[in-house]
Amino acid sequence: MYDQIVKPQTLVLDTAPCNDGQGTFSKLPISYEEYGAPKTREGVDKPVVAILPFFLGSAHAAGHRAVKDNKRVAPGYWDALMGPDAPINTDTHRVISFEPLINDHFHPGLINPATRKPYGGAFPNFTLADVSQIQRLALKQLGVGHVNVLMGASMGSLQAWHFMAHEPSYVSNMVLVVPGGLELSQKTRTLVEQWVQKLEQDPDWHGGDYGTLAKDKQPKKALVEVLSDFWYRVQFPVDHSLLYDLNDIECAEVAVAHHALDANDVKTIDTVLASLNASDPRVKLYKQTLTGLCAKTDHNVLLWQLRSVLSYQPQAALQKSTPFIRHLEGIDDRTDVAHEMLATTRILMIATEADDLLDIGSVDRVMGMAAWIGFDAMALRMPATFTHAAGLNAASPNSILAFKNAIARFLKPPSKL
Known part of the structure; x- marks a missing residue:
């Protein structure tokens, strides 16, 4: 120490x-x-x-x-x-x-x-x-x-x-x-490419001016979904997950579980986590950390860091x-x-x-x-x-x-x- x-x-x-x-x-x-x-x-x-x-x-x-x-x-x-x-x-x-x-x-x-x-x-x-x-x-x-x-x-x-x-x-x-x-393994590269694409296609991103043109500073749907998927994978191995189809993991079209949400669902985090056991200490930690990450992470910081991963x-x-x-x-x-x-x-x-x-x-x-x-x-x-x-x-x-x-x-x- x-x-x-x-x-x-x-x-x-x-x-x-x-x-x-x-x-x-x-x-x-x-x-x-x-x-x-x-x-x-x-x-x-x-x-x-x-x-x-x-x-x-x-x-x-x-x-x-x-x-x-x-x-x-x-x-x-x-x-x-x-x-x-x-x-x-x-x-x-x-x-x-x-x-x-x-x-x-x-x-x-x-x-x-x-x-x-x-x-x-x-x-x-x-x-x-x-x-x-x-x-x-x-x-x-x-x-x-x-x-x-x-x-x-x-x-x-x-x-x-x-x-x-x-x-x-x-x-x-x-x-x-x-x-x-x-x-990078093909799985890792595919995931990062999907996350980059999702962030770049966010209509609130404004081609990079996210946060400078958007009046609403709350985390947007794309940022929440990318961080949800990223942090879930950090906390849980995929074979313990309720959200992934193992048969698709090595395929080019790796399913990002949170993309399946209704596009108009405003309670994104709650919906994603509804299928998890709330009494599991790991799930509690996941929720706490995810909420904190979403609140403090800038859309562009996330995107630019992900882009650098693809240069590996x-x-x-x-x-x-x-x-x-x-x-x-x-x-x-x-x-x-x-x-x-x-x-x-x-x-x-x-x-x-x-x-x-x-x-x-x-x-x-x-x-x-x-x-x-x-x-x-x-x-x-x-x-x-x-x-x-x-x-x-x-x-x-x-x-x-x-x-x-x-x-x-x-x-x-x-x-x-």
């Missing part, structure tokens, strides 16, 4: 890539948090742990916002994993956690200095290749020349793969929780790396490639069979590729009762011990002979 009050910080990049490297954005703000001093008492730079954010997440991975009535207010989502003598040791490491690039402070509603109006639909897209470059530029501005441990859950793992693939020697270890592999292709970047090409052409043997490509890089993937967002099959395929290319990779499978949500919040009593033990063993320094 990191028992300190933590405040968000912001740096500004003078220029940053956007539109898949085809454009640039000036004065781009990057929000982040830090835990642990950057240097030792002797003034030596500490090794760095960089944490990349999950979808609609935040930089608040550890510590708390305040203390009220002797209780910590708003502890970070991985607070149980960080602190003195924790698996992520803040006495020995400098920990930097990033906010999602598109967030409540940087989004299409910002004023475009050229037009003095909100960007709206003219706001650039940021691919995950752009985001990984931006994160490296931000770390460089913070004085970081190498990342000892790169961590990310869910979408954070997708960013981590891009981050590593574009500059393999920059990272020594990766810890990926409820992760994706080196490509780290394998293409990895295949362009010099060590990969040398191995493919037989110039180096596997041992040499493993040493050169990743230095001492090791990869731990903590996954679950019950993940209904990022298919565990893609993790298995990474392990197969690892054996060929020389990755030092390992995978931990959580119990089948663990859903995708178990990896997003280590405050869950059921996941703390499994996470702590696995990460502690993985990051334990090798014993000296």
Whole structure:
């Protein structure tokens, strides 16, 4: 536990890539948090742990916002994993956690200095290749020349793969929780494409000017339905669902359960949840979280983040790396490639069979590729009762011990002979 009050910080990049490297954005703000001093008492730079954010997440991975009535207010989502003598040791490491690039402070509603109006639909897209470059530029501005441990859950793992693939020697270890592999499964891509299409077809969206032209600021039907489907899949494996036809899951026309609602039904959330057991603690948590998400999520923030997911292709970047090409052409043997490509890089993937967002099959395929290319990779499978949500919040009593033990063993320094 990191028992300190933590405040968000912001740096500004003078220029940053956007539109898949085809454009640039000036004065781009990057929000982040830090835990642990950057240097030792002797003034030596500490090794760095960089944490990349999950979808609609935040930089608040550890510590708390305040203390009220002797209780910590708003502890970070991985607070149980960080602190003195924790698996992520803040006495020995400098920990930097990033906010999602598109967030409540940087989004299409910002004023475009050229037009003095909100960007709206003219706001650039940021691919995950752009985001990984931006994160490296931000770390460089913070004085970081190498990342000892790169961590990310869910979408954070997708960013981590891009981050590593574009500059393999920059990272020594990766810890990926409820992760994706080196490509999106067809199911995941189909779902995201459906969600993007639904948001873009919302008549209240106004081609990107949603929130600037619409007088009613209440969450619109498309946003509610997308978040309902997304968060249901985070909380429940599909084979436990009352809302999905398993026979259709791998088909191109994946059924989004909430699309079946009557178009004129104004009680969307209540109707969707009516078939669930209200006394189930998981259902109660689902309802509470969903209601909060719908109230605070901006339509464009959701849409622009989803668009970035569709840009996921780290394998293409990895295949362009010099060590990969040398191995493919037989110039180096596997041992040499493993040493050169990743230095001492090791990869731990903590996954679950019950993940209904990022298919565990893609993790298995990474392990197969690892054996060929020389990755030092390992995978931990959580119990089948663990859903995708178990990896997003280590405050869950059921996941703390499994996470702590696995990460502690993985990051334990090798014993000296």
